[in-house]
Amino acid sequence: MSTVPAVSIQNLTRVFRLPTLRRESVTAVDDISFDIAPGQIYGLIGPNGSGKSTTMKVLLGLLRATKGKCAIFGRDSARVDSREEVGFLPENPYFYRHLTGRETLAFYGKLCGIRGAPLKERTAELLALVELEHAADRRLSSYSKGMLQRIGLAQAIIHRPRLVVLDEPTAGVDPGGSRKIRDLILTLRTQGITVILSSHLLEQVQEVCDRVGIIYKGKLVREGLLSDLMSIEDQTEILLRNATPEVLAAVRALIAGQHTTELLHLGNPRTTLERLFLDVTGGSAADAREYVK
Amino acid sequence: MATASPDISPPGPYPRHRRFSLPRVLTLAGGTFTQLVRMKVFYFMALFAVAVIAASFAFADLQTDGQLKLLKDVSLASMSLFSMLFAIAGTALLIPRDIEDRTLYTILCKPVPRLEYLLGKLLGVVFLIFISLILMDVLFSAVLFLKEKSIIAEQINILQNRQFASRELLEANIAAVSDAVTGQGLTWNLQNGVIAIFLKAIVLTGVTLLVSTFASSTIFTIMTSLAIMVIGQAQSIARDVLLGDDASAVPRLIAGGISLLFPDFKGFDIVDAVVTGSAVPALVMAKMAGLTIVYLVIHLMAAYVIFSDKEL
Amino acid sequence: MNTVRPRKWLMAALILLVGGIARLPLEHAFSKELQTHRLAEEKINLSLRDELGQSFFIAVIGGFRSLVASIVEVENLDSWQEQNWAKVDAAYSLCTRLQPREYHYWDFRAWMSSHNAFDYYLYEDMTRPGLQPWIRQNLVDHAIKVLKEGMEHLPDDYRLPRSLAMLMADFDKNRDANHFEASQWYYKAWELRPSLRFLRRNYIYNLARSPGHEIEAWPLLMEMYNSGPDPTSDRTATGMTLLVQLYPKVKAALPETTLPPELAAKAPQILARENARLDREVQQRQRQADQLKELEATILKNRQGSPPADSPQR
Numbered sequence: 059m060s061t062v063p064a065v066s067i068q069n070l071t072r073v074f075r076l077p078t079l080r081r082e083s084v085t086a087v088d089d090i091s092f093d094i095a096p097g098q099i100y101g102l103i104g105p106n107g108s109g110k111s112t113t114m115k116v117l118l119g120l121l122r123a124t125k126g127k128c129a130i131f132g133r134d135s136a137r138v139d140s141r142e143e144v145g146f147l148p149e150n151p152y153f154y155r156h157l158t159g160r161e162t163l164a165f166y167g168k169l170c171g172i173r174g175a176p177l178k179e180r181t182a183e184l185l186a187l188v189e190l191e192h193a194a195d196r197r198l199s200s201y202s203k204g205m206l207q208r209i210g211l212a213q214a215i216i217h218r219p220r221l222v223v224l225d226e227p228t229a230g231v232d233p234g235g236s237r238k239i240r241d242l243i244l245t246l247r248t249q250g251i252t253v254i255l256s257s258h259l260l261e262q263v264q265e266v267c268d269r270v271g272i273i274y275k276g277k278l279v280r281e282g283l284l285s286d287l288m289s290i291e292d293q294t295e296i297l298l299r300n301a302t303p304e305v306l307a308a309v310r311a312l313i314a315g316q317h318t319t320e321l322l323h324l325g326n327p328r329t330t331l332e333r334l335f336l337d338v339t340g341g342s343a344a345d346a347r348e349y350v351k
Numbered sequence: 352m353a354t355a356s357p358d359i360s361p362p363g364p365y366p367r368h369r370r371f372s373l374p375r376v377l378t379l380a381g382g383t384f385t386q387l388v389r390m391k392v393f394y395f396m397a398l399f400a401v402a403v404i405a406a407s408f409a410f411a412d413l414q415t416d417g418q419l420k421l422l423k424d425v426s427l428a429s430m431s432l433f434s435m436l437f438a439i440a441g442t443a444l445l446i447p448r449d450i451e452d453r454t455l456y457t458i459l460c461k462p463v464p465r466l467e468y469l470l471g472k473l474l475g476v477v478f479l480i481f482i483s484l485i486l487m488d489v490l491f492s493a494v495l496f497l498k499e500k501s502i503i504a505e506q507i508n509i510l511q512n513r514q515f516a517s518r519e520l521l522e523a524n525i526a527a528v529s530d531a532v533t534g535q536g537l538t539w540n541l542q543n544g545v546i547a548i549f550l551k552a553i554v555l556t557g558v559t560l561l562v563s564t565f566a567s568s569t570i571f572t573i574m575t576s577l578a579i580m581v582i583g584q585a586q587s588i589a590r591d592v593l594l595g596d597d598a599s600a601v602p603r604l605i606a607g608g609i610s611l612l613f614p615d616f617k618g619f620d621i622v623d624a625v626v627t628g629s630a631v632p633a634l635v636m637a638k639m640a641g642l643t644i645v646y647l648v649i650h651l652m653a654a655y656v657i658f659s660d661k662e663l
Numbered sequence: 664m665n666t667v668r669p670r671k672w673l674m675a676a677l678i679l680l681v682g683g684i685a686r687l688p689l690e691h692a693f694s695k696e697l698q699t700h701r702l703a704e705e706k707i708n709l710s711l712r713d714e715l716g717q718s719f720f721i722a723v724i725g726g727f728r729s730l731v732a733s734i735v736e737v738e739n740l741d742s743w744q745e746q747n748w749a750k751v752d753a754a755y756s757l758c759t760r761l762q763p764r765e766y767h768y769w770d771f772r773a774w775m776s777s778h779n780a781f782d783y784y785l786y787e788d789m790t791r792p793g794l795q796p797w798i799r800q801n802l803v804d805h806a807i808k809v810l811k812e813g814m815e816h817l818p819d820d821y822r823l824p825r826s827l828a829m830l831m832a833d834f835d836k837n838r839d840a841n842h843f844e845a846s847q848w849y850y851k852a853w854e855l856r857p858s859l860r861f862l863r864r865n866y867i868y869n870l871a872r873s874p875g876h877e878i879e880a881w882p883l884l885m886e887m888y889n890s891g892p893d894p895t896s897d898r899t900a901t902g903m904t905l906l907v908q909l910y911p912k913v914k915a916a917l918p919e920t921t922l923p924p925e926l927a928a929k930a931p932q933i934l935a936r937e938n939a940r941l942d943r944e945v946q947q948r949q950r951q952a953d954q955l956k957e958l959e960a961t962i963l964k965n966r967q968g969s970p971p972a973d974s975p976q977r
Contacts, residue, residue: 146460150453153457157382425733522861611687618697621697629702642693657671659671660667660668661666661667
């Protein structure tokens with residue numbers, strides 16, 4: 059396995075100067091650093107305006123870094139050739155609405171250097187994958203939001219990138235479609251494809267991601283394996299089968315010694331991602347529910 | 352979506368990235384052309400057809416050469432207007448809309464250098480103008496040819512039925528008809544006028560592309576480009592002031608600014624000469640094309656410098 | 664938000680400036696070349712703005728000069744139909760200033776004056792009988808002036824000198840008609856278009872009719888005659904008539920001069936035919952003059968009161 063990280067972000071800072079006479083500025087991203095190993099699914103979460111989109115845009119070369127570096131599989135992300143390894147699905151994707159679904163995929167495929175019969179095959183394959191064969195020859199202006207999302211996903215992976223960046227991939231998609239996208243993301247991982255997922259749907263991030271980074275006010279406040287982030291270290295869980303209250307009491311007594319009760323699980327209790335989110339951002343439950351909505 | 356076993360091929364060998372790829376540029380150009388065509392711009396052709404056909408039948412009171420001249424004037428002026436319209440409005444729509452719709456994100460997230468994106472947009476519009484001019488030129492030439500033929504037939508009929516007092520009068524009348532038709536009729540030289548219109552439109556497209564790289568809206572791009580076009584028509588006057596001896600410092604400075612920053616659009620206005628039958632040497636057309644390339648390179652370079660630094 | 668860094672703006676401005684400096688000599692040279700080939704538009708006189716109106720003036724600045732000239736001509740059709748000759752001339756004057764290298768406008772401006780307006784003042788307008796000949800001659804003089812001005816802009820077009828020659832040979836119209844001058848203009852036209860042999864023939868005819876130039880014209884007439892009997896050759900009835908007419912004079916000056924025998928044999932018939940033609944012309948002119956006198960008398964009779972006291976005598 060390659061030791062080169064799929065994504066390497068080091069001391070990334072991005073400052074926006076506001077167009078005012080007082081020359082004010084906003085630090086959208088403030089000295090964040092993290093690596094993503096190849097084949098991982100990385101969740102990037104944070105409230106609106108936290109710097110997630112800015113981070114992704116710098117990674118994709120759409121914005122310059124004020125300080126710091128970004129690399130994709132070892133190549134500076136500002137370089138054009140680094141993007142042959144990247145597929146991107148933006149939030150609320152807009153494509154050329156005058157093109158049909160098939161033409162859209164062909165257009166992006168050609169931009170990635172795929173032509174002729176391979177392009178035709180790949181287009182057909184992806185249309186089948188995202189279940190848009192029936193609408194392949196309709197213009198995108200007639201597509202629903204969910205259909206646009208699916209065609210967007212197809213164009214993101216048309217050139218078989220090693221890194222896929224998905225910004226709110228299930229936004230506006232019905233639960234069934236959302237589940238399918240989740241399955242697709244998991245399949246991407248089985249193929250060794252690295253995924254960066256930004257989503258407000260915390261349950262979904264919890265379901266698919268290996269690692270998570272929480273960005274708040276431009277800073278990376280928490281980052282690491284999901285399992286690690288979500289464990290509560292100062293508590294232990296004990297799972298018992300056929301336990302009676304006496305056994306429970308005895309278990310307590312057993313803490314000091316051994317007992318015959320079958321112990322199924324012993325470990326730290328898990329919090330929810332929602333609670334963790336609230337803890338680090340200082341929000342209320344209502345805020346968290348609103349955020350989850 | 353297929354859930355049984357999603358068939359996503361594993362990452363495979365990528366086409367080797369090329370720093371400049373003509374197929375990529377042509378893909379973008381084709382996309383731009385399709386975009387503009389599907390905006391139904393070719394419906395303008397109907398207006399043009401109406402104008403040309405109306406001009407061919409209108410004002411039968413005019414003499415032979417007057418009728419043919421009017422037909423040429425209306426047709427070439429329409430071609431000029433439409434090509435300028437396509438150059439400015441067509442180009443002005445592209446980049447601001449791509450940014451607004453965020454279509455640009457998905458394009459630039461592919462391995463597409465920004466220069467290729469600009470080139471692709473430019474070529475797409477140029478190709479649209481080219482096709483439009485071809486269609487208009489074919490229609491105009493056909494109508495002019497038919498008009499010329501009908502005039503010749505009518506004149507021959509008159510000459511055959513008239514009694515002339517002398518051979519000289521007969522020959523003079525034949526020469527007059529011949530001169531009127533060859534002077535104002537369909538000639539290859541007319542195509543030089545159409546080519547000049549095309550070259551002017553190319554320069555205008557380059558200018559508009561440059562403006563659109565920093566403009567915040569389509570309307571601003573259109574108004575600015577129109578203003579540049581109008582000023583460009585007078586650039587030669589400013590150049591004469593700059594290079595002449597009479598002007599004082601301030602007018603010379605202003606003239607210098609105009610001369611250096613704005614293209615000389617007057618240099619492409621040979622349509623009037625072509626309509627009067629003045630022959631245009633091939634070398635002159637070659638130089639005009641060369642000047643077009645010079646303008647294009649300058650404007651494209653400036654556009655690239657701005658656009659490559661533009662954050663999205 | 665403007666996200667382009669200031670140094671990039673500077674770089675872009677520098678590219679435009681340096682590019683401008685580099686292309687300036689190219690533009691200048693190209694402009695000169697267009698002028699050399701007479702492809703460049705004439706400089707526009709700002710005074711035209713008043714005559715054209717704002718919209719047309721902007722169209723002219725915008726490169727639609729030819730179209731504007733055509734529209735001016737089309738709009739002028741009404742004036743022509745109304746026989747407002749001053750307006751007609753003003754319109755064509757504007758057209759010639761917009762497109763000085765368009766033959767059609769010079770030709771029409773001269774024609775309107777020397778033919779249409781002339782005929783109007785000959786046949787239709789008898790308001791000032793004493794002034795009519797003066798008005799008509801002025802119209803012819805004006806047409807001559809227009810044609811000469813046109814030739815400055817179109818030095819290579821044979822049609823303007825030809826039109827001028829026709830006016831100079833028209834003794835009915837032009838009080839200053841002069842066969843010799845007509846011959847010179849025909850010669851100039853022929854030099855510009857040698858393939859049109861009728862121009863050369865007209866040059867020779869007018870030269871032959873110019874007093875004192877008969878000897879000069881004689882060898883040219885003989886050359887025409889000797890071109891052979893083919894209908895497309897230069898042996899014309901007019902040429903033969905002139906040979907017969909000039910022969911006595913030329914013979915007197917150059918005794919060795921001879922007339923071809925076959926022409927000498929036909930000389931009496933040729934002269935008789937020519938005299939008959941001249942008689943018919945004289946009679947026709949007399950009839951026209953009588954008709955004009957009747958017309959003039961009718962118009963004067965229909966007017967209330969006597970003619971103005973200040974009308975000059977004919």
